[in-house]
Amino acid sequence: MAVKQAAVASECARKEASTMSENWVLKEGEAVELLALLITSARIQMEEPAHYGPLRLLTAAERLSSMIAERSSEASLEFLTENIERIPEMHMVMSDVDAYSAALDERCRAVAACLLRHSSISEEPE
Amino acid sequence: MSEAVLENIRTRRVVRQMSDEPVKRAQIEAILEAARWAPSGGNLRPNRYIVIEDAETRRLIRLVSPGMFQKAPVLILICTNWEVAAEHHLPPTDRALLIDIGTAAQTMMLAAHALGLASGPVTSYSKEAVKMILNLPEAYSPEMFICIGHKAEAAQPGMRAWKKISWRDLTHWERFNSD
Ligand SMILES: Cc1cc2nc3c(=O)[nH]c(=O)nc-3n(C[C@H](O)[C@H](O)[C@H](O)COP(=O)(O)O)c2cc1C
Numbered sequence: 001m002a003v004k005q006a007a008v009a010s011e012c013a014r015k016e017a018s019t020m021s022e023n024w025v026l027k028e029g030e031a032v033e034l035l036a037l038l039i040t041s042a043r044i045q046m047e048e049p050a051h052y053g054p055l056r057l058l059t060a061a062e063r064l065s066s067m068i069a070e071r072s073s074e075a076s077l078e079f080l081t082e083n084i085e086r087i088p089e090m091h092m093v094m095s096d097v098d099a100y101s102a103a104l105d106e107r108c109r110a111v112a113a114c115l116l117r118h119s120s121i122s123e124e125p126e
Numbered sequence: 127m128s129e130a131v132l133e134n135i136r137t138r139r140v141v142r143q144m145s146d147e148p149v150k151r152a153q154i155e156a157i158l159e160a161a162r163w164a165p166s167g168g169n170l171r172p173n174r175y176i177v178i179e180d181a182e183t184r185r186l187i188r189l190v191s192p193g194m195f196q197k198a199p200v201l202i203l204i205c206t207n208w209e210v211a212a213e214h215h216l217p218p219t220d221r222a223l224l225i226d227i228g229t230a231a232q233t234m235m236l237a238a239h240a241l242g243l244a245s246g247p248v249t250s251y252s253k254e255a256v257k258m259i260l261n262l263p264e265a266y267s268p269e270m271f272i273c274i275g276h277k278a279e280a281a282q283p284g285m286r287a288w289k290k291i292s293w294r295d296l297t298h299w300e301r302f303n304s305d
Contacts, residue, residue, distance in 0.1 A: 037192055039252075040251065040255060044252065059192055088195075088282065091195075091285070092285050092286055094285065095286050095288040096286060
């Protein structure tokens with residue numbers, strides 16, 4: 001019963017949050033972990049091949065998605081879940097430039113769709 | 127016997143998804159003992175190995191290691207001890223120092239594979255952050271992690287090759303012609 005109530009409450013929170021992008025989704029400890037990844041990535045990129053740059057940015061995107069998915073609104077959830085599922089697979093095709101670019105383009109379209117869901121502009125043009 | 131060694135070399139792959147299953151102390155020691163037998167330039171043995179099993183230390187190391195995708199139960203850090211290099215008047219740029227790290231790394235990964243364990247090397251981390259987290263002595267530089275553990279059931283295949291290669295593509299026999 002308590003579980004069901006919690007599920008309903010979380011569903012309500014989601015609905016409300018979808019119109020409220022000021023929603024807090026990141027804890028301080030998580031933010032610091034993400035900063036550690038970003039700052040150390042910047043340092044190691046000074047000595048690593050240029051094509052590792054996208055890999056590090058995607059790792060950060062995947063890590064951030066994992067951190068916030070649980071507390072995110074409906075408007076972001078699908079995008080975040082896909083990031084968690086698809087980004088690790090993308091690393092493995094890094095050597096196939098066409099496949100890598102296509103997968104990155106697909107993520108770019110997904111982020112645009114997510115932005116539109118959070119905005120007052122509709123995703124589907126009338 | 128030699129076929130088993132060759133098979134071990136052929137079938138070792140980097141594993142980037144590991145389970146939580148712990149690695150036995152005797153297995154870690156067998157891997158370290160194997161590294162002791164790796165070739166070393168001038169037999170100087172400048173490598174030092176730091177074994178990290180503590181969960182919180184491993185967590186912190188992962189946070190400053192963007193190239194460490196595994197959550198491995200054991201990390202072995204290969205360090206160069208610069209006091210050994212200085213003692214033997216090896217200039218810091220002497221390539222034997224780097225090659226020694228490579229011979230130890232491959233020996234440990236093959237030993238792990240022979241013991242039925244998974245492994246993966248990692249060089250993509252902040253050396254400064256790792257030095258602080260491990261409180262490394264001034265003379266030690268952290269050169270490469272070897273992650274050791276058990277392959278996760280749902281582990282993905284490794285990075286796709288840039289192009290298919292055979293040993294023939296990598297080899298040239300005898301002198302190069304001038305034309
Ligand atoms: C010097 C060196 C550094 C490496 N650094 C990393 C690393 O930081 N992260 C990682 O996941 N793999 C790392 N690797 C593993 C290689 O990506 C891997 O050996 C290569 O893709 C071939 O895969 P295989 O060993 O399974 O055949 C490194 C390997 C070497 C030799």
